[in-house]
Amino acid sequence: MKIIVCIKQVPATQNVQIDPKTGSLMRWAATTKMNPFDLVALEAALQLKDKSSAEITVITMGPNAAKAVLTEALSMGADKGILISDKAFAGADVLATSHTLSYAIEALKIDYDLLLCGQQTTDGDTAQVGPSIAALLNIPHISYVRKLISNPNTFTVESIINDDRLIAEIKKPCLLTIDKDFAQARYPSYWKLIETINTPIQIITLADLKNPDTINHIGQAGSPTSVLKIYPPVHEVISKKLSGKSKDIVNELVDYLKDEHLIERNSHE
Amino acid sequence: MSRIVIRHEACTLCEVCLNACPFNAMENLNGKIEINSNCKVCSICVKQCPEKCISKIEDELFQVDRSLYKGIMVIGEMRQKDLHPVTLELLGKARELADKIKAPVYCMIVGEELLDAAQLCLSYGADEVFVCEDRELKFYRSDIYAKLISERISQIKPSVVLVGATPSGRSLAPRLAALLKTGLTADCTQLDILDNTDLIQRRPAFGGNIMADIMTTRHRPQMASVRYKVFNPIEEIKNPVGIIKRLSINPDELLSGINLLEIHHEAVSESITEAKRIIVAGVGVSDPEGLKLVHQLADQLQASVAYTRPLVERGLASYTHQIGLSGRTVQPELLITCGVSGAVQFISGMEHSEHIIAINKDPKADIMNVAHVAVVGDAYEILPQWIEALKKGSFHV
Numbered sequence: 001m002k003i004i005v006c007i008k009q010v011p012a013t014q015n016v017q018i019d020p021k022t023g024s025l026m027r028w029a030a031t032t033k034m035n036p037f038d039l040v041a042l043e044a045a046l047q048l049k050d051k052s053s054a055e056i057t058v059i060t061m062g063p064n065a066a067k068a069v070l071t072e073a074l075s076m077g078a079d080k081g082i083l084i085s086d087k088a089f090a091g092a093d094v095l096a097t098s099h100t101l102s103y104a105i106e107a108l109k110i111d112y113d114l115l116l117c118g119q120q121t122t123d124g125d126t127a128q129v130g131p132s133i134a135a136l137l138n139i140p141h142i143s144y145v146r147k148l149i150s151n152p153n154t155f156t157v158e159s160i161i162n163d164d165r166l167i168a169e170i171k172k173p174c175l176l177t178i179d180k181d182f183a184q185a186r187y188p189s190y191w192k193l194i195e196t197i198n199t200p201i202q203i204i205t206l207a208d209l210k211n212p213d214t215i216n217h218i219g220q221a222g223s224p225t226s227v228l229k230i231y232p233p234v235h236e237v238i239s240k241k242l243s244g245k246s247k248d249i250v251n252e253l254v255d256y257l258k259d260e261h262l263i264e265r266n267s268h269e
Numbered sequence: 270m271s272r273i274v275i276r277h278e279a280c281t282l283c284e285v286c287l288n289a290c291p292f293n294a295m296e297n298l299n300g301k302i303e304i305n306s307n308c309k310v311c312s313i314c315v316k317q318c319p320e321k322c323i324s325k326i327e328d329e330l331f332q333v334d335r336s337l338y339k340g341i342m343v344i345g346e347m348r349q350k351d352l353h354p355v356t357l358e359l360l361g362k363a364r365e366l367a368d369k370i371k372a373p374v375y376c377m378i379v380g381e382e383l384l385d386a387a388q389l390c391l392s393y394g395a396d397e398v399f400v401c402e403d404r405e406l407k408f409y410r411s412d413i414y415a416k417l418i419s420e421r422i423s424q425i426k427p428s429v430v431l432v433g434a435t436p437s438g439r440s441l442a443p444r445l446a447a448l449l450k451t452g453l454t455a456d457c458t459q460l461d462i463l464d465n466t467d468l469i470q471r472r473p474a475f476g477g478n479i480m481a482d483i484m485t486t487r488h489r490p491q492m493a494s495v496r497y498k499v500f501n502p503i504e505e506i507k508n509p510v511g512i513i514k515r516l517s518i519n520p521d522e523l524l525s526g527i528n529l530l531e532i533h534h535e536a537v538s539e540s541i542t543e544a545k546r547i548i549v550a551g552v553g554v555s556d557p558e559g560l561k562l563v564h565q566l567a568d569q570l571q572a573s574v575a576y577t578r579p580l581v582e583r584g585l586a587s588y589t590h591q592i593g594l595s596g597r598t599v600q601p602e603l604l605i606t607c608g609v610s611g612a613v614q615f616i617s618g619m620e621h622s623e624h625i626i627a628i629n630k631d632p633k634a635d636i637m638n639v640a641h642v643a644v645v646g647d648a649y650e651i652l653p654q655w656i657e658a659l660k661k662g663s664f665h666v
């Protein structure tokens with residue numbers, strides 16, 4: 001079985017700040033890590049490999065530095081790492097990212113059975129890239145997968161959508177996005193790390209993407225959405241402040257609930 | 270559209286830009302500064318470069334003819350036999366946007382036996398409801414739903430498509446957008462429209478600490494997803510005049526790569542999304558004593574109890590009872606927070622509640638800025654007395 005897992009490098013902190021005067025972002029991405037949801041997706045692939053033989057390829061679109069997450073994935077048990085990197089990919093939104101990843105997957109010519117994505121990223125936070133890739137590759141997908149079994153021509157999966165727990169069979173090849181509760185990801189193995197530290201990472205650039213449509217669908221030019229402006233959140237509420245003795249506060253709270261008709265005194269009293 | 274270019278001849282490799290870039294989008298590759306795929310074209314580097322050798326340039330790019338597209342379309346969602354209420358909320362917003370640009374409101378529903386749902390859409394602001402009915406469409410399946418809907422959208426040509434950011438909406442919307450080769454902005458918290466039909470889509474970005482206004486100016490339709498309980502439906506129209514159109518479906522459009530074997534409907538009785546009153550326990554009241562007080566207050570006010578993320582992470586409550594960006598969005602008539610600081614990720618899940626009361630020791634806590642009643646005090650002192658007062662006063666809710 002051949003599995004491709006899409007992973008992304010994200011900033012290690014969520015504490016992005018904005019300079020209120022200039023309205024620009026303050027340095028934020030100084031330290032990075034693997035998107036935690038992608039660790040779970042990789043774990044799902046590794047569990048399939050534990051059960052039967054499987055070859056796992058991890059791919060990421062990102063800067064040169066994103067090699068680090070590929071190396072980490074290798075030390076967890078993935079077999080091959082591929083970096084999709086070119087300055088032409090800069091400024092990509094969801095659609096352009098999905099196009100780039102799907103063109104790269106086609107160019108790799110891996111006869112894959114399964115494509116896995118994390119549920120979402122902690123920086124983009126859109127949960128959109130997975131289903132978009134599936135659409136572009138014209139394969140079915142199921143989101144929020146919690147259990148996964150491989151059959152000869154299909155996978156049997158369990159997923160929770162809305163308030164329904166679904167058990168479904170999905171044809172190979174397909175894309176699944178893995179729910180964060182699927183499993184706890186394993187730790188990288190020290191020995192594997194030593195073993196894989198020098199494994200070469202294949203790099204795919206614009207020149208390797210053979211699709212003739214490519215140039216119109218990647219990077220900033222291939223991104224339909226653009227950010228008009230960013231700013232710190234503002235909240236405007238007229239509020240009343242209560243402080244002082246607890247007894248007085250409680251009286252005021254009870255009065256407030258009464259005035260707003262949130263409680264009524266029992267009529268028989 | 271714009272992109273960043275570097276005049277390498279003038280570059281001294283001082284790496285000021287490298288350190289200024291918030292996204293790690295600049296790298297020194299073998300003595301040449303290169304821009305990588307992380308670039309968001311924010312232009313911070315342009316301002317910072319001491320040699321002024323970085324600039325932003327505008328490219329001529331594809332631009333759709335906006336006048337070929339008209340109307341706001343809501344993709345309806347079925348939950349069992351009923352319309353998911355998020356559909357009516359989206360119709361409310363669609364009506365408001367459409368009235369502003371004098372355009373029609375469309376709704377499209379896919380499923381089985383949809384007549385009642387379609388009627389309901391008319392009563393809540395749709396001018397035209399398109400239904401795709403078939404037994405095979407009873408439950409959502411990504412491949413056939415997306416294909417079916419995208420092909421109909423290509424014919425109807427609305428300028429805006431709104432989808433509920435429910436779990437199935439989150440699976441459907443990006444697949445639809447990719448097939449339509451257009452932009453999709455997820456989890457919008459506010460929408461507005463310009464006279465030229467460009468939609469302003471506001472959403473939290475970068476983990477929620479920052480808000481962003483996002484636009485899809487060059488492509489149509491513009492797609493946005495919105496969570497349940499963010500917008501409000503309009504008042505029910507008594508005798509709606511809109512029309513329902515049944516769309517024909519080809520049998521081969523029903524061939525899916527997905528075969529549903531079992532569907533178990535999990536109990537929703539406990540869901541906090543539907544609760545009218547909610548008491549929220551935060552880190553400030555997370556010991557057994559504090560949680561007991563919160564539950565007692567909830568009993569007195571017949572409210573449900575919800576939690577901030579740290580409590581859920583500690584295993585004190587289930588994920589379904591977490592409020593916020595990575596939990597549920599709620600809009601109850603009464604919401605009381607106890608020992609909650611009011612991080613933006615939390616606030617984004619509850620700020621639309623009707624009455625918000627916050628109890629916090631710290632008068633500077635952020636929650637105080639969104640509360641209608643901001644109580645500065647110790648929850649362990651106030652809660653017992655409040656519970657007692659409600660008991661003694663014999664109030665009912």
Ligand SMILES: Cc1cc2nc3c(=O)[nH]c(=O)nc-3n(C[C@H](O)[C@H](O)[C@H](O)COP(=O)(O)OP(=O)(O)OC[C@H]3O[C@@H](n4cnc5c(N)ncnc54)[C@H](O)[C@@H]3O)c2cc1C
Pocket residue numbers: 014122476477550551552553554576577578579591592593594595596597607608609610611612613614615618628629630631634646647648649
């Ligand atoms: C990407 C991302 C997504 C997130 N999503 C969510 C989410 O969905 N939901 C969520 O809740 N959080 C979320 N968070 C976490 C969020 O940033 C905060 O860490 C969290 O909301 C804080 O919870 P808290 O207010 O309970 O705790 P704290 O921030 O620790 O606040 C405790 C408060 O209690 C007060 N207090 C202490 N003792 C008392 C007392 N005796 N009486 C009265 N007041 C007292 C303190 O003054 C303090 O203000 C997310 C974070 C990230 C990065």
Ligand SMILES: Nc1ncnc2c1ncn2[C@@H]1O[C@H](COP(=O)(O)O)[C@@H](O)[C@H]1O
Pocket residue numbers: 006007008035037038041059060061062094097101116117118119120121122124125126127128129130
């Ligand atoms: N740049 C990228 N490279 C590889 N995979 C990605 C990238 N961006 C997103 N993904 C995949 O898509 C999933 C959802 O991302 P998002 O839509 O950003 O929330 C992630 O969990 C990854 O599996």
